[in-house]
Amino acid sequence: EAGVVQSPRYKIIEKKQPVAFWCNPISGHNTLYWYLQNLGQGPELLIRYENEEAVDDSQLPKDRFSAERLKGVDSTLKIQPAELGDSAVYLCASSARTSGNTQYFGPGTRLTVL
């Protein structure tokens, strides 16, 4: 079974530029999560989707961050405009009720903002 797929793996941009990350969850997983991981810290939740609905976006900085999961499968996380402090790893995870809601993570996208 394929795991969570993310692209790109690495992205380097200049500040004030836009950037987008893509995630394809494990097949059949209805719940999708985006996390931010700073160096030396654990992941922190940005947003959680149940199918196509964002059910928890309380930690998403909505002035510059947006996300969508239009068909309830793939998801895109966007930052516009990016700031220096956005440099981090952006992780996507997915889970299913049939698997006890255990979250399985993708490899992440490492963003560097110059």
Place this chain on the structure above:
Amino acid sequence: GESVGLHLPTLSVQEGDNSIINCAYSNSASDYFIWYKQESGKGPQFIIDIRSNMDKRQGQRVTVLLNKTVKHLSLQIAATQPGDSAVYFCAETSGNKLVFGAGTILRVKS
């Protein structure tokens, strides 16, 4: 690879020895706990989980112990191997919200 753990505690063990990684959690209402392993350049990988109605659970070479009285979780790795070198995170969850603790770097010396 990335250099993680600028401020993370580090556990160094000899290959073949047992490792014990500890974690204190904060929410007494948390009912589900997970240990994740994260290697350099990769996402967290599920190792083992335990629900709050248990105090011990065993997997292949790994055991998780839960002490709800003092809100403490530990991960024991038997016969530690070089491939076990990674950052280990405990995570607690109540409902669908997963909260990660501070990680611990495990270094295995050959």
